[in-house]
């Protein structure tokens with residue numbers, strides 16, 4: 135009787151173990167089905183082109199409309215199903231641009247940093263405004279594209295080295311990587327220029343942009359242009375032979391919730407002691423107050439000075 139009970143006990147222990155093993159192995163399978171497989175599928179099915187949006191400009195000061203440009207462009211590109219926007223970069227122009235009323239880059243940069251604090255995908259880059267001289271927009275685009283290419287090469291190189299069991303340090307790994315990594319790498323995100331319709335129209339102003347720059351911006355990068363009151367982007371594309379030729383590289387995004395916010399109007403309101411609240415982020419209002427920015431005097435900065443691109447291109451065309 136005792137032996138039968140012992141046998142019964144052993145049988146139960148065995149059944150329990152078998153059940154637990156089969157359950158745990160099944161739950162392992164279930165988890166691999168549920169977690170790993172869809173991820174693999176997601177990776178496979180997500181063949182969208184990664185895009186980094188770059189907006190250049192004075193940002194004197196940054197307004198909520200500048201931030202809206204990015205949101206509008208991202209929604210638009212995601213809607214196409216072809217693009218995945220991974221980052222937005224705000225690149226304030228340097229003081230050497232010499233635009234009338236342009237205050238110091240350090241302040242414009244600080245305000246842009248405050249304004250983007252609440253965003254998890256927008257960042258401000260100081261490369262352009264820390265250059266000694268004004269930099270052509272095409273060079274700013276090239277700079278950011280190159281940075282992404284370098285980062286991508288390092289990643290691929292590191293992954294490859296990791297697979298082979300070598301550990302490489304990020305800081306020194308991109309100098310000695312072979313060039314073949316550049317060609318093999320197909321997943322480098324694309325930089326695209328983000329602008330408002332007035333900036334697009336400025337491409338047609340004599341001596342402001344070089345033709346070869348416009349062609350490179352359109353053919354190598356592409357433009358996302360947001361409509362703006364007072365500008366007619368589609369008509370401008372129609373009337374410009376270069377833009378018409380590259381119209382497939384221009385995404386025109388309609389802003390349906392129109393408003394007329396501009397930095398010029400913000401500066402005007404400030405000079406007149408009027409409120410700018412809700413037109414720029416609160417942190418920017420506070421910064422402007424604390425540093426007593428934008429006065430009659432600051433508006434006179436660069437007054438009578440020729441805008442640097444005009445001066446440079448006019449000089450070049452006379453050579």
Ligand SMILES: Nc1ncnc2c1ncn2[C@@H]1O[C@H](COP(=O)(O)OP(=O)(O)OP(=O)(O)O)[C@@H](O)[C@H]1O
Pocket residue numbers: 189190191192193194197199200203328329330331332333360361362363393394395396397398399
């Ligand atoms: N309300 C707006 N709608 C569409 N685009 C805008 C708007 N405001 C600014 N932008 C775009 O933002 C970029 C940076 O512009 P910028 O810093 O010159 O601002 P702004 O408001 O036009 O300033 P300013 O009045 O000093 O010219 C440009 O591409 C410009 O076209």
Ligand SMILES: NC(=O)c1ccc[n+]([C@@H]2O[C@H](COP(=O)(O)O)[C@@H](O)[C@H]2O)c1
Pocket residue numbers: 190191192193227231233269270271272333342343344347443
């Ligand atoms: N030839 C060029 O590359 C060229 C000419 C004029 C303006 N831009 C850029 O366009 C932007 C215009 O800004 P604003 O609208 O604030 O003047 C600036 O970033 C400026 O550097 C570039």
Ligand SMILES: [Zn+2]
Pocket residue numbers: none
């Ligand atoms: Zn402007």
